[in-house]
Amino acid sequence: MSIETGSHHAQGVTSTGAHHRERRLGVASVTMMIIAASAPLTVLAGGVTTTFAVTGLLGVPLSYLILGAVLTVFAVGYAAMSRHVTNAGAFYAYVAQGISRPAGVGVSLVALMSYNLMQVGIYGLFGFTVSSLLSERFGVDIPWWVPVVVCIAVVAVLGVNRVDLSAKVLGALVALEFLVVIVYDVVSFAVAPEGVSAEPLSPASLFVPGVGAVLSFGIAAFMGFESAAIYGEEAKEPERTIPRATYTAVGVIAVFYAVSSWAMAVGTGPSQLFDVAGKQGPDLVFTFLSGHVGQIVADIAQVLFCTSLFAALVSFHNAVARYFFSLGRERVLPSWLEATSRHGAPKAGSLVQTGIAVAVTVAFAIAGNGADPLYPVLTMFTWLTNAGAMGLVLLMAIVSAAVVGFFRRRRNLARGAWSAVIAPSLGAVALAAVFGLIVANFDVLLGQTEPSALSFILPALIVLPGIAGVVWALRLRRTRPALYQRIGHGVESGAEGVAAHHLGEDDADQPSH
Template structure:
């Protein structure tokens, strides 16, 4: 029996329903990457503490590594007809214990990145409302309100979420493209050049940190496989959506950050970022698009953050649904709504989890930006690098064992190269983890221990289940 087989004692889970095409899935996973937030929020910080004007080159390197990863992921999706992505593929390739370890690490990763963005979004909303003359309410009230709105959309049919995400994504991508076009038309601050892509610029400062933060911007694209059961034609839709997501995100980030460097000039961009990292994109829009453009960027930054949490909500609920369908989470989470064909109970649980985290952060007095956002996005960045590397190894082992696909590039060379790149990235993240989370070495150690505890829990559960249902969990 395969590593992901379910117990014969458990009734079969209902299948999710939908007819999503590659475009709809790409919209959801690109929305999870929050492109405007990355360019307007993360890029200035990366330029400041990373490799300065050479930061756009890091997106090129990241995209190449992740395209290699995508080759193996897409090939695996053709031969493993199940949703679940990391959970399923690692389980098929490396055995049920490793699959469960990956599942729990994935749940932690996506829950942490969702919590991080909720913190940033709610803080930004509180500030915006106050600036507009509204009441000065605590950030956590906005957080709970956003959790409720996301919960309603996540409870309903996936196509509703895809339409909402599509509209929001068009807005944030559109404003960056317009800003970039105006920068091009006006020749930037010191003339247009490809200096950010030269070896001198790319390797300046701390290129390791630049690469680490660039990879963080891609978190979420790999979730294309999670929507397999809701895809129109999974065998074709998932591979196309995966490649398209990497290419779209990579090209967009590269162009957007290059335009940002040109807007200030390679020699002045770091000073501009140091002056006010959070407000850099708004100041850039004000200089090139006027006050209307600046207001549009501020509004679309908020919608970008909202699109991000909605997309990750959908991803986590489907991970929980897949795990419940195999009997490793409570069986009711595998339930599917009769009308919406959505994992509605899993969605409710995820909403409750997010609300509980927001309340806990408020009770502990954590700052929503400096602590909630930085700490938990750091954990998520490390988690996704480890999961991707494990998936590359699973692809290699699976096809070496089954010989289901003998194409050397798809099943060996690309996955090996991708795994090497991701292992190096994970090592860089661990080495720079205290800086990434903006905290002390002690705090970094605590968070790393938490990150290690989740996959360990998966291995422990696999051992327990193996003793109870040996035939079911044999790998």
């Protein structure tokens, strides 16, 4: 039976694997989960300062508006498809039903790797930030990996509990982050040592050599917005909740980051912005608040910087766990990954993601024993999150193409050429261009002056699982045809019983029955 109220199987393409999972999430909850993954204070203190320092371009605020427009166009097709495909595997299910099952399995492994890289990489920055805060404020010196291990344990507990518990925790933290950043913005515009100028919003400040690096850094600020569909099986009225949450998140993120980065340029002063950002890094925000608002506010902001990272960790953890669940349910990965807790959360997937986080943290801790204090930031955080962002941009470009294929094969579902063809086609081209810019500027993102082994190893971590997934799916088509037919369809009614004679045709051409 369909899990979408009143949808009558959504013409046979809605996945129904989580009928036992209670629907608890509304638009606000899903939006908070998305924005939490984007980590507002982390983007301002870490991402914006780094972008100004590395690129030396003043047009960073405009880049957020442009990227927001690109992702809004992507979201048109993405949201249209989410009304008909409700699956915790999101990208995986969309590509399997819009392009082909082998492509879907390949995309699923790229998504798993990308989300894991993003999630585990953030632990590096979290560990450094917490250990530094404890040392500066309380004189307690502990290795960076100690707070990481504690955090992994807390995230693991939330991961196997009710998803709305995670949403409430993240909602409270994100609200406080927004408050601090708004205070920073208001004071920055009020202080404005060189006056309030609109130059950071002018095209002439952005479209110069180096624009590729700005867009490459900027796209990472939006990572997580595409995760709305992952919660489709736990959302109330997903056909309405998911599109609304996606549009809301993109709009809020784009405008908020544009205004905040503009405020940083104005509050610091354009003439000295790049030098100060390069020397102070994330401390630029906290030093500014300390000097103009008070040390207490600055201290609160530093604590919220830590909780901002924590919120992103919980959000990405939830995304990874649901991918594992979806792939285990369809037997593309071991079936035990389908296990859920008594709260309906993907318990097995959550525990596997926790294990991965522990293993990678231990590896970096051993490799960096006695190294520079910034080691977890310069390696674990920088390497893994940039590779993860690269993978997610590639996935969004592929999903845009899948939307076109999905509605071309199911013309009766399309609501018009704009959402079914034009918007996703434009999204595919624009995101492919952004992906190309990331590849071209990958050395810059890693803080390197010339290519090294990492320049090839990290992209390979994204691409090779995708190739392996395609090969694995083709093997399943030959050896386990019934299982192959279920790929990308959850436990949708009739998925197991699709006649074997369909196997000789491209599966995406065959609507589910």
